[in-house]
Amino acid sequence: MSGPRICFVTSYPLSRQDLGGSGWVDRRLVPMLAGWADELEMLCVTGPEGDWSERVGEHEVPARAAGAVPLELRGDRRALARIAAGMLVSPEPYLARKFSVFPGWRTAVALLRERAAGRRVLVSGWPGLVLAAAAGVPVAAYVAHNVESTIAVEHSPRALRMLGEIPRLRRMERRLLGIPDHVFTLSHRDAAELRGEGVAATALPVPLSPSGASAGRAVGFIGKASWPPNERALQVLLGPVHDRLSTMDVDVEFVLAGKGTEQYAEHPRVVGAGPVADVADFYARVGVAVVPRFGSSTGVSVKVLEAAEFGVPSVLPRSLAEAIDPDGPWLVAEDADEAAEAIRRWHRGELSPDAADWACKQDAARTTALLRNAFA
Known part of the structure; x- marks a missing residue:
């Protein structure tokens, strides 16, 4: 045909x-x-x-x-x-x-x-x-x-x-x-x-390209810092989430990637910041990604999907989880305290969602069928 x-x-x-x-x-x-x-x-x-x-x-x-x-x-x-x-x-x-x-x-x-x-x-x-x-x-x-x-x-x-x-x-x-x-x-x-x-x-559904699991142990954030939702998310991660982790005595490092994130390089938890030539290098260092976008949301965080392709689960609010898949490999957190608690439990091995397995199970056939039907 x-x-x-x-x-x-x-x-x-x-x-x-x-x-x-x-x-x-x-x-x-x-x-x-x-x-x-x-x-x-x-x-x-x-x-x-x-x-x-x-x-x-x-x-x-x-x-x-x-x-x-x-x-x-x-x-x-x-x-x-x-x-x-x-x-x-x-x-x-x-x-x-x-x-x-x-x-x-x-x-x-x-x-x-x-x-x-x-x-x-x-x-x-x-x-x-x-x-x-x-x-x-x-x-x-x-x-x-x-x-x-x-x-x-x-x-x-x-x-x-x-x-x-x-x-x-x-x-x-x-x-x-x-x-x-x-x-x-x-x-x-x-x-x-x-x-x-x-x-x-x-x-x-967005078709994914799974590439295995990461062995990284840092908490990661990736995205252009100037986009307002990302700017607010970074303020949450480097402010109240960092403070709560310090209170709980969780010694975990942050790796930030994306244009404009270099301005946060002097933060006490940040061990890497700024644009990256290859996102694979970023995810090789990261064991969990954080998307602390609280409040009204729309679309999906493509960084959550990208992280899953590299076998990295994400900490994110329920609204973003439901936008993609409510049963996906997420660590759901509705505020900064819950985000810090999710990171603590991941860091100590109490929570370890299998993002690589979830990414492999995503079927691109439905995406193809929907688009082809639009041109029938």
Whole structure:
């Protein structure tokens, strides 16, 4: 049976692993798509202008981008002022205006219109959905990495709240979710939330690539420190979790990885911090990963899944565990004290979930069937 010709729209080149978890998901979806599509090409919202190829597993996938459309602007005050001024005359939320206000956006819109001709469009992540809506192209399927308005409620800064970011974003997100023929979420909780609001969403399991078990003995955290949920998580880990472990006389070391984590290198428990060239080196040192994201949550923590691929269990709140698999190899902790207690019990050998076995049991066949059905 002949497969479809697919234009896969993603946020940034898959080789840019430093830019966040979105690419981690796409690096697992792309080989699956390449296995049954007649033709697969990638279009990146931002990236080097022109054409190149991405090597993903056994597949060489052609990729394109229109050029520099900024994704991260928290440190650029001039750009933020330009966006804020644009929001005064536009109903767009910050999470759309941060793209559309820049000249490169128009070029990206034109490029997608060109590449969508004669192809079915699959969008992965919010920036790609905003681009597809601006280009006015049909979208066969959308993979929502998060419910963006949920993140805004928890983390949107005061200045954006005063500009109406939360209601703007909620209206736009619900409107854009009506564009795709099929909406998939990475999180079971997100799928249920969207279905409750009338969006026919289905949870899409992320295919994993198990690589055995780690013999490391440190507590690990990996992620870009500037992303607000990660910034807050690090404050919890290095503050109250560290303090509670000290009270319980638990002598365990922390290894932090990811852009910006080097600022914590002088913390008394931290024995390694900063970007890593190979995540395998990080997980070789780590025996348990900590994801202390308390409060509202959306999506899945791809770092929890990545850790499981390396045979490393995670300490995480119940909401994140239920988003992936409530029966998975997790050490569930609802606050800093419970996180410290979970680490204590793991460190002393009282808790040792088998993450490697769980990762091996994850069946990619359902992911393949759901995506193929979206293009039937």
